[in-house]
Amino acid sequence: MLSSPATDTQITHGRRLWLYVLVGLILVFLVVPSLIIIPLSFSSSRLLAFPPPGWSLRWYEAFFGSLEWRSATVTSFSAAFLTMILATAIGTLAAYSLRVSQSRLFQAAFIVFLLPMMIPAILIAIGVFLLYAQLGLNNTLLGIVLAHTVMAIPFVVITVAAGLRSYDMNQEMVARSLGASRPWAFLTITLPQIKISVISAALLAFITSLDEVVIALFIAGGDNMTLTKRMFNALRDEIDPTIAAISTLLLLLSAILLATSQFLQKGSGRR
Numbered sequence: 156m157l158s159s160p161a162t163d164t165q166i167t168h169g170r171r172l173w174l175y176v177l178v179g180l181i182l183v184f185l186v187v188p189s190l191i192i193i194p195l196s197f198s199s200s201r202l203l204a205f206p207p208p209g210w211s212l213r214w215y216e217a218f219f220g221s222l223e224w225r226s227a228t229v230t231s232f233s234a235a236f237l238t239m240i241l242a243t244a245i246g247t248l249a250a251y252s253l254r255v256s257q258s259r260l261f262q263a264a265f266i267v268f269l270l271p272m273m274i275p276a277i278l279i280a281i282g283v284f285l286l287y288a289q290l291g292l293n294n295t296l297l298g299i300v301l302a303h304t305v306m307a308i309p310f311v312v313i314t315v316a317a318g319l320r321s322y323d324m325n326q327e328m329v330a331r332s333l334g335a336s337r338p339w340a341f342l343t344i345t346l347p348q349i350k351i352s353v354i355s356a357a358l359l360a361f362i363t364s365l366d367e368v369v370i371a372l373f374i375a376g377g378d379n380m381t382l383t384k385r386m387f388n389a390l391r392d393e394i395d396p397t398i399a400a401i402s403t404l405l406l407l408l409s410a411i412l413l414a415t416s417q418f419l420q421k422g423s424g425r426r
Contacts, residue, residue, distance in 0.1 A: 196399040231382040238364035246311025307360035318352025
């Protein structure tokens, strides 16, 4: 196997062995710290100690049996679902507009949609908090959804734009030449053919909202406290091992959604 070519340039796997080892070490460095939380979630100890002195499901029971944790979970999933809908709609239309536009101004607007990824989240959080203080949107579900939508739109734009690059716009032009309006041609011709990219973008938007914590620390609270903020408060005020159980569940959910997104994109690529 090591003597077989790895690429069309006939470079063998053996000559690339150092690269495989380096990538493996980087993956271990990135993944292992996240995986350590899994055995901690099954610990019988009241403290976060590794390795666990014993095994128990008590922290999962504490999570599902707590009204506060369940309320925060409902808020987070509600915000994530609404963010997914709003960010996917706005991001898809933005990516489509950038694809069909011939104006350089519109092409430069692509950078604007990526700004939330470039600006530190803490700066966005401070700005959003000050703005919401004037509008009365702090500690509201609407405020959380709007802020999370801003953070999720760049992922949607990038993902949908990648799908549109491989799409032949002539198909839509044919539909329009036969009398279809641009919106109808997009809905009936373009959207069905880029649906995998749109679904993948929606999943990324959902994950972005569900995992976001910095902005939530500033604008979420009261009856609309998100799960990530309640976890931060639990870690700050007391070392509650319940957060290990919640982190494991969130890690599993994020992994499933990301794997689903990758599977859909690969399946679309093969087709």
